Amino acid sequence: MRLLLPMLLTYLAVAATPPEKVSLRIPFLSEGETVKLQDLKASINGAPAHLSRVLGTQEPLVLLVVLDLAGDLSLVDPARQALIAEIEKLPAQVSVALLRAQDGLRVLEDPGESREKLVESIRGLSISGRAGLLDTINSATRLADAVLVKSHVRTAVLFVSDSLITNYREDYTNPVVNSSDSNDMSRRFPEGLVKEKLRQLKAEMASTLTPVFLVHVNYQNDRLNEAYQTGLLDLTNSTGGAAKFCRSIAEIPGAVTEAVERIGRLQTVELEPKMSRAKQWDISLEAPGRQLSHRSRYTPAKEK
């Protein structure tokens, strides 16, 4: 009998293991008031998905602020000031982590630290190194995704960057190697490497869910940087986020405010799609009379 009861309990426990559920948390942004669960409809690859929960704007939010500032102090300082002003205004349910993109992604402040400490860290951030956005955007988003998947909070990533494509350690500019080669046609369209890197990043980040927002404080219109900034616009949009490029110092505070305000309005819906063997999931979220922006294509990460 002493043995029988544990064996029985073990058997029942194993037999009672519920079938594996696949759940997906999709952050989305809507104009106007909070969208309620009953107003939402979702489908994946055209098949309706069950909605189990919506995190509204009053739910906790973990915001990863990544600073990628390595250049002109006259742009960096207004960006820092604007960011500080916005952080000080954030409501209590928003918890901000501060990270730095130079020489690899690095955590400067964990979420949950006091706002004063955060502000002090932003003020004291040294402006050095190479541009780091392309090298760190995937890691930062995956870190936020880990939080999103394992807890019931909203997450977002905000990059503040002054990066130029010419300032990366890796060379995306396709510089002239042989100056005596006067018939070189390969550099007539020099943006090939930039486009390739951004396509690669977009493919890698297709398996992330957290939206990425970017405030870029150094608008450029040469061919290489135009390709770079257009690629960033495409990349952030594909995550359900957005990018804003500032052409003057005066635009920086407004752009930071707009990004933080949009992040504050983020909601997250938890879906339970039917198991799909498709490599890519085309996600559709709808609410009557509302315009929702969210990640529309998701590639589940392969199990390792």
Next chain:
Amino acid sequence: MRVCRTAAWFVAGLAWAQPAPPVTELDRAIAIFKTESGNLGLRGESGSVVTSAGNDRKQKPRWHGRLFENFRNNSLDAVPHEVVQRGGEQGLLRRNQFGFNLTGPVVIPKLYDGARTTFFTFTFEGVREKIGRSYLRTVPTLGERQGDWSASVDASGNTLPIYDPATTAPNAAFDPNRPVSEENLEYLRSPFPNNRIPAARLDPTAQRVQANYPAPNSDAGPFFRNNLFVFAPEINSANGTIVRLDHTLNDKNRLAFNLTNSNGTDGAAPLIPTEANPGSVIVDRQSRRASLEHVLTASSRNVNTFSVTASTSRFSYRNEGGAGAEPFPFYRISPYLALGRANPSTRSARNTFTINDGFSTRRGKHRLSMNGYMNREQVNIFAPHYPSGLYQFSAGLTSLPGIVNTGHAFASFLLGGADYAERSIVQSPSYFRKPRYQMSVSDQWEILKGLTLSVSVTLDGSGPRTEKYDRQSTVSPEAVNPANGRPGALVVAGRDGQGRAFQPFLWKADPSASLAWNVLGDTKTVARLSYGRSYSTIPVYTSQWGTQAFNGTVSWISTNMQLNPAVTLADGLTSTTRTFPDLRPESANNTIADLVEITGRQPTYQSAGLSIERSMAGQTVLTMGAGHSYGRNLLLSNSGSNPNAIPLGALQFRDELNNESFRRELRPYPQYQRFDVYSAWPEGRYRRDATYVRFEKRSSSGLSLSAYYEFSKQMDNYSGPYGVQDYYNRQNEWSLTSSNNPHRISFNYVYELPFGPNRLLFTAGGWRRHIFEGWSLSGVTTMASGEPLALHPQFNNTGGVLDVLNVNVVPGVDPQVANQGPERWFNPEAFAQPDDFTIGNASRTHPTLRMPGTQNHDLSVNKRFSITTERSIELTAVGLNFVNLANWTAPDTMIGPASAPNVNAGRIIGSRGGRVIQLGLRYSF
């Protein structure tokens, strides 16, 4: 059964549940953040640069890179229009451009792990190329080569008479009070019977030299002009590497090292396949550049950047006759193709050393920057112009003296009589040195929100050129020449009180200011205003100009090029008793003397601009602006300036000017034939006014485009294909810049095509998505209106007073034509050849007549095949002029005399251009 399971869960829950403190979701999230960031290696000093596609765990950084090959073949290209028009076929083209790039952290197993701190990039690129080049030139007809000019005609199609200089005799009936004309000849001279030069009179050396000419093979015309079409291969090769190292010492210190290296050979398609080839020379090139940069971030608001750079660029011309062989002499027989070339055996090395330090700080609303810059440039050069001699021929010797449209330079060549000859004696290389220093201070001040003022001042110190062994000389306009007691004598650096340099060390302040204003507080609209003034330094040219006392030139000058040759080919350039160095003040007399500007005038530029940018919905930006720029003391070449020019008033002496001894006395410095100012005489002036509109659009759907339109007008007093008529009255030369395109449009676009699942078109999934996805287009389209036409008369009978003669305008005749086309681009009757010994009254460039406009459309089509998220293959097809458009060549602008007008004037004889395709393959990992 369900009840049992529920009961079991309940019991198990009771048995195993632990009492837990109340935890909020946010606390859980923070704990997860800390754990995951630790797993990813993002905490503490180390950072992650990993871009993994799988589960996030701390991973070793990986190396990235690419392999590539770009390929061109003549079978891909269209036959160029100029080749089709000459009846030619597609020439051979083989081009391979290949290489690789590897980039990532520096890791040496068991010795060094720079995964987070040291980063390298290594790039190699090689090029192997064989490419056809086409040229259309004029060579003597087969008859002319035998002395038979009976079929030769002038530009109007009339027989061109060739006169026998051996029959020259003074005309007893000449009336010196009347201009020389066919009715009042100063000299009598008989034409060759039947317009044929007897075989016995043909100079043997000329016969030997002219055997290098290929036979005519084209009838592009008119008449016998443009009768040689050359389509020859050019073989080029190059190998280059770039090494970059980036090392982060700590949060405050960073080092970056760059090293580039390239070796190459610039081939040259020969115009003539013998040692007499006048085309480009084969050049072997080497370039190296190394730089080290240190960035110190002293605090969050103070950054200092220090860099040291050294670079060298070397080239040497290959002697086509073989190493050590005597170069072929240079025979200039205009308008025919020359034989031989200038500078046949040049070697040069340009070394540059630069130290730069910049400090930036932020104080309140100010960003202050200070920069110091030191540069030292070395040019080591061995470049004899004409080591085997220059022979220059003109029509004069075979003309009827004083009468234009008679005689021919090639006929004079056949008789062996050159009107000018020169030989360079260069015994050693020159080692030029030049320093430059700059210190700048700038402040960017946010006066108000939305109003930023930037001011800066650069103190620019430009040192003069010196020579390592003081082997420099120039003509000093003040020094008295012992030969004639007049001003202008050679002075030598470092001797007789002369400093090591001829020019002063110049310190100038370059101010600039700009204002950015968000008009009326609207951040979407930015008004920008800017002003700047700058000075440019006089560069060290790749030439041994200014060393005449050490590397001299011996000249032979005809006393009257209509009557006597300077030298005959039979005599050659007899050895001279001159030895170098020759430091005597009169040693440059009777030569084209090098003249270095010594007053310290520097090219000065000023510019001002105003623009308004407005960002609009849909990520679009519209910019409108206007700019004004102005420059003075711009450096001019010998075609733009001549400080020893004869004043135009001397034209009154008419035919007497053909006498060299008479003419030379009219020059400001009669002891010199003229001055060689190279490209360093600060006398140019320009003004440019432009207005423009730019539209930019960026879209998250993968489309970006920009369109730009500019309307501009640029005037100057020096530019053009021929040079300046009046050196003494620059205001008369003020006309449109020869390169000014008033209307310019460019259109750039990049578009990721919306093909594939979840896109607009070709939405099929499965294996078909590999076909449809990953296509993109990039394109550049440019259109420009034509440059102003520079019309010039066929003959310049001004006794050598004018280097360049403008045409005359015929009053009341419209230069424009109704139906403009290649047969009649402009009306040549609106212009006339000026009378002998008078200047032309038309401007240097025409104010309304322009060359045909040009347009070009380049396109790149890319297809990306994704292998994994980080590995891909990309195929690229680049098409230059992909619509295979032909652009008209320039019309014939030569205006002949009324008696023999150029029948081709105003006509366009062809077009150029053709589609060029390159295919590329790149594997990225």
